Amino acid sequence: MSLLGKKFKLIEDFDQSIAGDYQLLPSRFSAIDKNRYVLSNEVGEYLVVTRLQLENFIRKKVPANTDFYYDLKSKHFLFDGDSNVAIDLLALKYRTKAQRIAQFTALHLFVVTLRCDYTCQYCQVSRQTDDKHAFDMSEETANKALDLVFKSPSPAIKIEFQGGEPLLNFSLIRYIVNEAKQRNLLSRKDLQFVITTNLSLLNDAVLEFCQQHDIYLSTSLDGPEKLHNGNRPRPGKNGYQLTVTAIKKAQDYLGRHKVGALMTTTENSLTQPKAIIDTYLENNLDSVFLRPLSPYGFAVKNQKAHHYDIDRWFEFYKEGLDYVFEINRQGHHFEELYTQLIVNKLLSPFSLGYVDLQSPSGAAISAIVYNYDGDVYASDESRMLAEMGDKKFRLGNVHTDSYPDIWLSNTLLDTLESTVSESLPMCTDCGFLPYCGTDPVYHYATQGDVVGHKALSGFCSKNMKIFKHVIQLLEDDTEAREILLSWVH
């Protein structure tokens, strides 16, 4: 009933589609629970549908004039004879998603030394030595690496100092920051710096330098004192105290948002997610990143054990996330960063630059590593693998290879070709594909193959669980949904 004057035509008069006829646009679906599926399109828009709705959609039996029909049309799962602008919009959205590939490498990691004062159980790369020359990056190497950094077409460049403990070679950090800023006078990039450090060498000189150059600090905090010190042994057994004291000092000096902390999950972490999160709260950190177990540590050797670990890790993650929700419900804004990333990926038209969740993989095209000796790796994990004796993902060396040599190396191109999820077995049919990616180094390390069998993949298993969990929360839990939406940036 239109209740409009006679000179106005009815809504049916403006429907130029042939009754009930529509075409399917490219889409994929995966079950999220017994009865429901997530239906996603090529550009990451999604609908949660019942089995019956899904069948009707695919059999072209969804009746026109229903909200479900128009939801499918509006989110570009179908098009009909009344409109053909969907293709233009999909093309635009696809270009938007793919933009990061054109922008190329934004994150450049400089391993300024392998020396470290800690002996963490999960670290493969650090060295305990006073011999500076053996494991420190030289100015000459740094300069060659900077030549490559400033060849990147990315309008934003982030230089991250890694180790070992990078502050053990602070003079080189000073050198690189000054040199990069000098070069940037001409390049005019959005240039940022991060030091990933255990903070034990943090002093006023370092803080003043960070202040002066807007440098971010990223540190490791594994949880309560006992857990942290157990994971991260240090002569004097005072790692936890050193770290939290330095976090406070850095927050006071640089501002809260300039200091972040990451945790590494170990076997011992799995039973105490709340205690870990409380440690973050106690230290005035605004987020926690409940990271999965590292495959380069204790879980790498045995696939079965690994699968078991994913299930245990997921319980740990869920319990932690529930606690994070409780913190937010009590009026304190606090984020779990992996979930935040997934929610943003679900809702954003942009491609977010998280290296592991991209297709093709972010290896070298989002982030690249310059090792202390000038070797160039596709990712931090590639470098760790190399330190374990396998240089499969070494792309070249800054002293002997040019920008094209490195970025067009067969090692990189073959890797990238193996990480286009759209063409990978199982990924190609997965409803979570637009939000996921693939980690070639992980699959190589665990299965001896950069593609890997996804049914046996801990990476796949973990991410599928998280996607389902987050989508269920968004669909079914109003309160959690509100909190998750407040994390969208």
Added chain:
Amino acid sequence: MIRLHSKSNTPVSIVEHQKPFIGKVTLNRNLPNGLRAQHVLVISEGTEIPMGFGLVLLAHDEEVNDCPPNAIRLSQELRYLKDHDVIKFYPDILKIDALFRKDANANSFLVTERCNSFCIMCSQPPKEIDDHYLVDDMLAALPLIHPETHEIAITGGEPTLWGDDFIRLIQAAKNHLPNTGLHILSNGRNFKDLNLAIQVAQVRHQDVMIGIPLYADYSQLHDFIVQADNAFDDTIRGILNLKRCQVPVEIRIVIHQKNFHRLPKLAEFIARNLLFVNHVALMGLELMGFAKSNQDGLWVDPYDYQNELHYAVETLARAGMRVSIYNTPLCLIPESIRCYAVRSISDWKNDYLDACLGCSAKEQCGGFFSSNLTKVSQNIKAFG
């Protein structure tokens, strides 16, 4: 309500104008002789009438002596005219239009009543007439407008129907008012031709914004609301073309019975597909023209679409878009999104209810269209 037109003007002396006269109002009877012919002198007191003005408007009722030609007794309702206002005088019917008021919160130029759409809630129903004089009027008025004017607007009908003259208007606005914003209301359909968008961009107007309506997230409903097949596709392509040429675009959504239930989906559609537009305005219905005659099929109490409005505003704002709520009294907007409400109604057609008299939020509230006072929400309540 402020009257912008009146025919209740009476001649006091002989009217020498043969054609309509557009002039700038002054209250200064001592204006140098060289400036007088192009000015309209408004006299609110005194019986001596100075010589040489293009038009003299007597804003009082006293008798005058020795009256020069072109003196008119101004109708009561236009006696607000003051310095820098611009009027048009029709000598044959003694009609006066206020084309520009310096103190107005909005000054718009209707440049045609013709339109290629036929929206079911159009407040300015289209007429198929030759009204090119409206373009000429605006071109004549632009040089007279005060150079510090914040913004002027072009409305219709559909202004782009003028083709090259549409571009001339934008060019003239830029030439004569280099510090003034220009807001253009168009249904956007003609911009499906990329060349028109390129022409607009090439004027390089310093501060132009094209306000384009999008009433639904799918074609059938939008095309029905604007009563034109393919309008949805044309409008979307128009928006894409304008933004391709870096011309700022605002999306305007009038909310009524036919589309309010899809408002959340429309917001999602915009946030996903048209994230790059510069502003989204969610607008209450103005009960004029077709909206009035169709009000049984269109009216919905804003109180009854609060949830949809809330979801839409949050969706757009979360996506980082600039969003505003227009034409809706504050007491009908959920508190958490009240900060998006704007006093959007042009002063001359803006009113309040008796119930608003004691309201503590009246100064911040946009109030009502004068035309809507006969059909108001049952949920209006004054804030204590």
